[in-house]
Amino acid sequence: MSMHEKQLNNDLFQPAVKSTEDAEKITKESTSFWQDARRRLFENKGAVAGLIIIVAILLLAFLGPLFSHNTFDGQDTSRTNLPPRIPVLEKVSFLGLDGVDIRGVDQYKMKNQPNNYYWFGTDALGRDQFVRVWKGTQISLYIAFLAAAIDMIIGVAYGSISGYYGGKTDNIMQRIIEILIGIPNLIVVILMILILDPGILSITFAMVITGWTTMARIVRGQILKLKNQEFVLASVTLGAKSSRILTKHMFPNILGSIIITSMFTIPSAIFTEAFLSFIGLGISPPTASLGSLVNEGFKSLQIYPHLVLYPAVIISLIMISFNLLGDGLRDALDPKMRK
């Protein structure tokens, strides 16, 4: 007790300078909304994991096929149904990557291909599954890109015009959307396929017709909210044109909702394509899609599980990571939604 009293003498203390200037000083740099959002996004482990997986899949989808000297449609009947075999990893027997099939026969030896390595195996026509899986992934990613683009271009434009101009324009545009929403997506795709033949083109068309309605509605709602706020009124009073008000004052304010909405459109678009290809309506052979690869693999699931395994795992990974990233973005950009 006495020791403490000794140590605390007046020399240790200094009077604090009291000044109004100091009180006004901002000690920390202020963070903008986007900086804050980025910080929240990177704090979210799921979202970061999703982002990393998406980037990895993106790289593999475009670089993967370059590692193989085979093409996605190159058939060779001397190497049909080979199980996966990867150098180095083939030594680790429990991974099942040593080219030995389910009955314990080394297919590579039997089919006289001792020096070849097919990382994901080959299919019934001897096509390199590794190349086919990444080609299919490219299609899924194309669909993801397309869905986002349609959302951003048609959806945002339609919604903002409808919301901003209001009145009769809004009324007519909303009636059109209501009818479009009444028609199930799948039906439009199937009708398109009947006219245009199955393929990426008909899926693209169908998505252009129906893919943007959710976005248009959300953007319209947001614009309606912003339209009557003071800063817009100020801009109008200063003589700004509609296009300037929309692009400079409204879009920055609704960008968060736009990003969130498109992040949830993407996985559902990817699923739609995979689903269509799975029931034989989407991508037609020899082009591969993850959905059609899973479908083909199902036919020989018991004997050659590797044909289903890789496309199924990759499509699931893509969907999971887009959903995780979407959840993370929603939490980061819309703090009210945080739970």
Add this chain to the structure above:
Amino acid sequence: MARFVLKRLLYMLVTLFIITSFTFFLMKLLPGSPFNNEEKLTDQQKFILNEKYGLNDPVPVQYFNYMSNLAKGDLGVSFQYDNRPVSTMITERIGPSAVLGIEATIIGTIIGLILGIAAALKHNTSIDYLSSLIAVLGISIPSFVFAGVLQYYVGVKLEWLPVALWDGPKYHVLPALSLSVFVIATVARFMRTEMLEVLGQDYITTAKSKGLSNLVVIWKHTIRNAMIPVVTILGPLAINLITGTLIIEKIFAVPGLGFQFVSSIQLNDYPVIMATTIFYSVCFIIVILIVDILYGVIDPRIRVAGGKG
């Protein structure tokens, strides 16, 4: 409210009219007729057959006939199955699909609600994280992948349940379960968010401070209020069940409408495709209408009709 329902009914009819007209003119655009495949027919015979089915009439007349037949429930005849009426083909096949859909909805809603409620009550605990994980996986993993996994492990490896076909209650388990995964995930996610929202409300604090038991607070005040918005996700779920049955029925060889639809597309059986399309659209539009009306009835705070009032 009555005005709102009437307005919606009118829109529904307009949408249906557009879909059916669109469908009809597409059918006319498509190459082929019911009798093109029969090479043995002479031109004379083809003419007689076309005359019989009214295919020689001008397109507007055919359109009028088609629409009036449609109003009576006559959807034409199949090209592939010996001119069987499409409407009987649909009514014969709708049973298993409906049963499957209802089973999946019931299983999905119950499990989903339990997961969602548990997650919200045990917020930020391992139960919450587990439930969220199940929800993300359920929404993300495509149903065909999940169905395949179930079929392979439960059906083939463990031999607990039949792998496919439709022959009694045992055969329902795997397809209904695969179909319900999306329902479970969606309901669980939604319920969790709503529960947390309600738990933060002042009236919950009031209820607790009145000295009500935890059970009463949770059951009467929280769950009941949180359930209201769950109705809104019924629409998206209905769409998902329709697309879901297409895949699930194909994988498990369930003799339902979806299975027939997929095979009719593969066989280019246009009348069946078109009729099923119309049928699905009708189901879909009716579900959306019911959801909209229900929403207004359940929660008077939401005025779907007026907007401003």
